[in-house]
Amino acid sequence: MIGSEWVFYILSAFILVTGGLSVTTRKIFRSAIWLLFCLTGIAGLYFWLGMLFIAAVQIVVYVGGIVVLIIFSIFLTQQSGKDMPPPVRSRTIFSALAVCVGFLLTCVLMSQYSRFKALEPQYDYAAPDMSVSAIGTQMLSTTEHGYALPFEVISILLLAAMIACIVLAIKSKPEEK
Amino acid sequence: MIPLNYILFLSTALFFIGMYGLFTRRNMITMLMSVELILNSVNINFVAFNKYLYPEKLEGLFFSLFIIAIAAAEAAVAIAIIINLYRNIRSIDVEAADEMKF
Numbered sequence: 001m002i003g004s005e006w007v008f009y010i011l012s013a014f015i016l017v018t019g020g021l022s023v024t025t026r027k028i029f030r031s032a033i034w035l036l037f038c039l040t041g042i043a044g045l046y047f048w049l050g051m052l053f054i055a056a057v058q059i060v061v062y063v064g065g066i067v068v069l070i071i072f073s074i075f076l077t078q079q080s081g082k083d084m085p086p087p088v089r090s091r092t093i094f095s096a097l098a099v100c101v102g103f104l105l106t107c108v109l110m111s112q113y114s115r116f117k118a119l120e121p122q123y124d125y126a127a128p129d130m131s132v133s134a135i136g137t138q139m140l141s142t143t144e145h146g147y148a149l150p151f152e153v154i155s156i157l158l159l160a161a162m163i164a165c166i167v168l169a170i171k172s173k174p175e176e177k
Numbered sequence: 178m179i180p181l182n183y184i185l186f187l188s189t190a191l192f193f194i195g196m197y198g199l200f201t202r203r204n205m206i207t208m209l210m211s212v213e214l215i216l217n218s219v220n221i222n223f224v225a226f227n228k229y230l231y232p233e234k235l236e237g238l239f240f241s242l243f244i245i246a247i248a249a250a251e252a253a254v255a256i257a258i259i260i261n262l263y264r265n266i267r268s269i270d271v272e273a274a275d276e277m278k279f
Binding site: 004005008012015016019020022023024028031032035038039042045046049050051053054057058061062065066069070073074076077078084085087091092094095096098099100102103106107110111134135138139145147150154157158161162164165168169171 | 183185186187193197198200202204206207209210211213214217220227228235236239243245246247248249250253254256258259260269
């Protein structure tokens with residue numbers, strides 16, 4: 001059980017360090033690579049929690065999809081070797097102050113809920129509820145706890161987003177301008 | 178064992194790292210990356226609450242799945258807008274996109 005705790009500490013340190021580097025580094029391409037490491041660490045956290053399906057989705061959609069999309073758009077719009085201009089000093093100071101105050105406030109609020117402190121996860125990897133077939137059955141069922149309607153709505157949303165991307169990014173002919 | 182509090186601290190820290198990036202960055206792609214960090218911290222919360230409070234149910238997992246799907250759609254549309262903006266004004270700095278500013 002001690003090993004499991006160490007895995008959590010190492011994973012969370014990895015997530016926080018890579019996330020912090022991804023928002024502070026000056027080279028935009030490195031920022032995208034740090035974001036990739038951070039998202040992989042979050043997928044590792046899901047594995048640690050025993051949610052295997054959501055970890056796989058995290059790797060497939062975030063690491064394999066969104067980060068690759070971001071890297072492509074960096075190549076299309078930037079000179080990736082160049083440094084970004086540093087943020088204004090006063091803005092850095094004030095945003096760091098605001099973030100620290102917000103973090104401390106949230107931590108104080110959370111520490112008042114002593115109910116959360118004693119809770120421990122149930123490590124039951126073979127539980128039938130967590131299997132992929134249970135997830136699929138519940139997602140497509142139309143009974144009380146089914147998610148068929150949100151599933152259909154999000155399919156329409158993805159279709160609309162795809163068409164919108166094509167329409168937005170299509171190259172207009174020069175004589176139209 | 179790790180109590181639920183520690184996971185909530187982790188996701189809060191990740192959320193505020195994303196907020197810091199959103200405040201300080203002025204490049205649209207890096208701001209989009211900060212938004213992705215914020216969405217991921219929310220996902221961690223949903224999954225952790227599902228695992229710790231209601232381990233026999235799947236609701237938190239479904240919410241995370243839908244958030245991931247919406248984040249993918251949002252990133253795709255945002256990048257299409259950014260590329261279109263770059264074609265028109267040759268910059269993706271938010272300060273440069275001031276044509277509609279009153």
